[in-house]
Amino acid sequence: MGQTKSSNIEFLNRIGANSEQEKPDSHAEDGHQENEQTKATVKLEEMVLVYPLSMPRTPDEIREEFINTMLRSKSKAERDAVIATGLLPVTAAIDILITFIWPFGGLLEIDAVWAYASIRGAKASRSVTKRLTSTSGSGKHDEDKLHLNFSPSPRLAVLEKFLAARCHERDGNLFPYVGSAPTESEALEAIGWFPSSKGGAERNWEDEQWEIAEVKDDLNSVMRKAAREWTKWLALFEKKPEKAARK
Structure with a gap:
């Protein structure tokens, strides 16, 4: 099911999940708790x-490329959402027809995940690109604008080499050998990730190891997906460079 989501949609779904957080109820301390229908949120x-x-x-060039990438992702997510939604009755019918051969189904679930991820990614990309590229329609420009900042870091070289190694594994003809590749632990350290229990008074070793294993699996999944997409892009660039430049 994870293969139905591109790396850009994965990114949009993740920032979309954290783009609005519930604001603490300011009336709780004065004895006047607001009801459940009042849900004040804080935007990213x-x-x-x-x-x-x-x-x-330059940072300006990176900003322009990022916004253009988000706009392209929005168009693709909207297109995929329409396709996936339209295929829901078809995949449901196929699952029913093949019940006697393969009773476990699966097509409907995969299509439903694709549709959900695409719709959610399209919604997040619309919100992000609108706040990045346009001024506020309500007149509250500073409140509605999403500030985008860039920060260069030498530690990202570790992550870059980690991705290069995954790309070489995917296609050794297109991507050169990078030598000794960083481990998952080195890549996570480079981006500043550490277990949530680190530094706490109580640490559960089993929970910490489970959390580390989950994050390493997630890192490898995202990097393999990125390597697959880079391979497809380079193959397209060799045949149709102008079309590849628009993707």
Whole structure:
């Protein structure tokens, strides 16, 4: 099911999940608790994108490319949402017809995940691109604008090499051998990730190891997906460079 989501949609779904957080009830302390229908939220106000020092572009150029990528992702997500939604009756019918051969089904579930991820990604991309590229329609420009900042970091070289190794594994003809590749632990350390229990008074070793294993699996999944997409893009670039430049 994870294969139905591109890396850009994966990114949009993740920032979309955290773009609005519930604000603490300001009336709770005075004895006047607001009811459940009152849900004040706080929008994501700032996004910091960290990039490697080797990237040969200025922050303004990176910003323009990021916004263009989000716009392209929005169009693709909207298209995929229409296709996936339209296929729901078809996949349901196929699952029913093949029940006697394969009783477990599966097509409907996969299509439903694709539709959900696409709709959610399209919604997140519309919100992000609108707040990045346009001024507020309500007149509260500073409140509605999403501030996008860029920060170069030498530590991203580790993650860059980790991705290069996954790309070489995917297609050794297109991507050169990068030598000794960083481990998952080194990649996570480079991006500043550590278990949630680190530094706490009580640490459960089993829970911590489970959390580390889950994050390593997630890292490998995202990197393999990125490597697959880079391979497809380069193959397209060799045949149709102008079309590849628009993707």
